[in-house]
Amino acid sequence: MHSMETQRRSLVGWLLGGGLTASVISFLYPAVRFMQPPKVPEASINETVAGKIDEFKPNSGTIVKFGNRPALLIRVNETEWRAFNAICTHLNCTVQFEQPTSQIWCACHNGRFDINGQVVSGPPPGPLEEFQVRIREDEVFISKRA
């Protein structure tokens, strides 16, 4: 008799607890999902016009828009060009071209890359992603490497 009573109680306890847990989860789940931002398809662009040739001086670097990301376009000399994804491979800062040393420099943690995007010093774990530069007539085009 006594044990039946206890059994019934623990059954009721389980049902109540289970029901409560289930409803808490059913409230929380949508809220947690809501907090996670939806993936917005990125307008993936493969090519962009950076500007006219004579806007860029030899031994200089400029940040240009590549879609909604920054790219670093470097005019090494009269004929040579380079372009990189300007996002540092370390922690996401935007890099810049440093004229006196002709290196690419990230101010955030003093990371340095050479003119080919390879790490020279500092914390960046890998090279910058390189883009292709093409000149058509007097315009400079940047594109992703295939």
Next chain:
Amino acid sequence: MRSSSPSARKQIVNWIEERTGWGAVREFIEHKKVPIHSATIWYYFGGITLFLFLIQVLTGILLLLYYRPTPNEAYESVQFIMTQVEFGWLIRSVHGWSANLMILSAFIHMFSVVFLHSYRKPRELTWLSGLALLGLSLAFGFSGYLLPWNTIAYFATKVGTDMAAAVPLVGDWLARFLRGGDDVGGATLTRFFGFHVAVLPGVTTILLLVHLALVQRFGMSSPPWVGPGNDKQMGFFPNFFLRELMAWYAALAVLGSLAALFPLELGEKADPFAPAPAGIRPEWYFLAPFYTLKLIPSRVWIVDGELLGLVGFSLIAVWWALLPFWASNRDGIVKVRRVTGAGVALLAYLATFSYLGYVK
């Protein structure tokens, strides 16, 4: 006429007493005691932190009247506050300075708890809730830093949220959650604003009440060397209370002069298509980890440098949080030397690395 007024007052007091039971609270306050010894002065810093938090709430509400949390308007609205709104520069400056002082005072409070060994049984939960409050203060600082939408804050936030991405397994999820998208942008600003003015204040208030209730429950602890033999005490009310009030007044004086003499600057508006400027650095209380990160090479043997740093910081944090549990032996005797040594070591690390992070 004269004799009727005290009885009228008494009647009012009685009326309120019957409906609130306020007398018990008064009784409690009257009997509350604070121990007196050579280190009593350190007891004031918890209260000062609380006071500065209240200032944060007040000035924060004022700033809310003009601030707009979108990338196109945030910087301009802060500029408006600083140049057009009367005393706007002062309110913003007080908010910023008070944030810094509050975190400083919280750190002093924490270290004084360590060096006076006040974390001892039964105050483990007080310690833990205090640490959680410190964590929340840092989150306040991190989220508030971005709100003016200037260059420094923009890149500091990029770096900070990218560090979250290095957390094993959940890193990407966490970084996206913090940024409200793949990159720091308008969505991040909206989100940080929400954290800063709603989520964090709510959680902090609850935790603060818990912390204060625990402090009330157990009273102020005396350091182990003062011993139970010493029963020099002062009444909380009015003796300690008035002294605390003086401390608040002093804090207010420091805050007011700093805010007026060194008003907060705004810097330049964030531009996602500008390179990170030289001299990027986070708020001073993040300098130590920031500088440590700068020193760790990108790869240590086969481990990713960032990950190594992150694991290191987490281990230190856990070790520190568990302090009350490793600080005493089975008989409840505090290993004073060991704890003091640990406290000094941590303090030395934070001080040197913050300094190096600042000057380099």
